[in-house]
Amino acid sequence: MWHGIKGHDENVERFRRAVSRGRIGGTYLFLGPPGIGKKLFALKFAQTLLCEKHPAELFDPCEACASCLQVISRTHPDVMFVSRPPEKSFIPLETLIGERGQRNVEGAGLIGHLALKPYSGRFRIGIIDDADYFNAEGANALLKTLEEPPPQALLILIGTSASKQLPTIRSRSQIVRFRPLPVDILTELILEEGLSQNLDEARRLAQLSGGSLERARDLADPEMWPFWVRWRAELSGISFDAVTWSQEFRTFVDNAGKEAAARRKRLYHILSFTANFLRDAITLLVGGHADDSTSAECQNFVRVIKEILGPDAVEVIQHCVETCLQACEDIERNANLTILIDDWITTLWHCLNRSRVASPQSPKPT
Numbered sequence: 103m104w105h106g107i108k109g110h111d112e113n114v115e116r117f118r119r120a121v122s123r124g125r126i127g128g129t130y131l132f133l134g135p136p137g138i139g140k141k142l143f144a145l146k147f148a149q150t151l152l153c154e155k156h157p158a159e160l161f162d163p164c165e166a167c168a169s170c171l172q173v174i175s176r177t178h179p180d181v182m183f184v185s186r187p188p189e190k191s192f193i194p195l196e197t198l199i200g201e202r203g204q205r206n207v208e209g210a211g212l213i214g215h216l217a218l219k220p221y222s223g224r225f226r227i228g229i230i231d232d233a234d235y236f237n238a239e240g241a242n243a244l245l246k247t248l249e250e251p252p253p254q255a256l257l258i259l260i261g262t263s264a265s266k267q268l269p270t271i272r273s274r275s276q277i278v279r280f281r282p283l284p285v286d287i288l289t290e291l292i293l294e295e296g297l298s299q300n301l302d303e304a305r306r307l308a309q310l311s312g313g314s315l316e317r318a319r320d321l322a323d324p325e326m327w328p329f330w331v332r333w334r335a336e337l338s339g340i341s342f343d344a345v346t347w348s349q350e351f352r353t354f355v356d357n358a359g360k361e362a363a364a365r366r367k368r369l370y371h372i373l374s375f376t377a378n379f380l381r382d383a384i385t386l387l388v389g390g391h392a393d394d395s396t397s398a399e400c401q402n403f404v405r406v407i408k409e410i411l412g413p414d415a416v417e418v419i420q421h422c423v424e425t426c427l428q429a430c431e432d433i434e435r436n437a438n439l440t441i442l443i444d445d446w447i448t449t450l451w452h453c454l455n456r457s458r459v460a461s462p463q464s465p466k467p468t
């Protein structure tokens with residue numbers, strides 16, 4: 103563990119070596135699932151480089167000097183941290199080059215920030231969270247900085263996967279991969295954060311969270327698990343009524359409150375659970391073995407779906423998985439949730455019930 107960062111020892115070593123050889127600078131692209139510590143790593147690294155007490159080569163920021171405190175509270179004059187505003191589907195151009203009318207002003211935007219001489223004399227650091235969300239305009243604005251980084255400028259882009267990065271950015275960055283947190287470490291973190299008080303429950307939460315502490319925080323939502331269990335039971339019997347469940351999902355989302363991000367997260371998680379459930383079903387259908395985490399409901403689902411769909415089952419379920427993943431992407435793009443829920447559940451219903459169209463549970467037109 104390095105300064106509270108667990109599970110990323112290889113990357114800690116990589117940066118320790120780079121610092122000791124004086125090879126720091128340019129653009130790093132941190133990639134890995136959300137909520138595994140990439141942002142914290144970027145901030146700790148910034149502290150390491152700017153600490154007033156411990157030289158960078160020690161790789162051990164004191165965490166107490168003015169500079170260390172300013173980095174962590176995001177007020178250090180040499181560190182600019184930007185992210186995508188929740189209501190936007192990309193990083194606005196103003197964030198990168200400054201507001202209209204200020205665009206040639208020295209120091210405007212993140213790119214201007216990086217071009218200035220360091221206040222501390224060491225580095226000018228820019229951290230862009232949500233680097234998955236550059237549009238072409240933003241990427242173009244960044245291009246010159248990536249190609250000819252100003253001396254002493256260090257840019258850290260934080261994204262989730264290489265496939266979401268524009269090639270122009272990916273090819274000009276040093277890629278640093280962060281792996282999902284192992285279940286044991288995540289279980290420890292869940293207990294430390296008090297997301298769960300009991301070891302078994304913490305482990306279950308860790309297993310569901312795909313190695314992400316952020317996801318574990320969301321899933322600790324007390325309404326999440328009961329809703330999932332209820333929906334899974336309906337799904338596994340393929341007996342759900344699309345109109346009723348469309349309403350159930352809407353209520354579940356509404357109960358998250360007014361904040362858009364919380365509403366989106368709720369729906370996103372249940373949809374991604376559904377996708378995983380269906381993926382497990384495919385594993386069973388193609389003769390794979392059920393492991394401990396494959397639920398009895400999933401085995402039941404496979405029995406029923408074989409009866410209904412026969413040899414088409416795998417193909418149909420694969421299509422259902424894609425429908426769920428597409429819906430998850432649409433949620434991230436701020437789609438209207440009510441319309442999305444309706445479309446998703448109707449499509450799911452039609453796929454699963456396509457050989458018994460005359461079913462009494464067929465959704466009624468609204």
Ligand SMILES: [Zn+2]
Binds near residue numbers: 152153164170
């Ligand atoms: Zn310090």
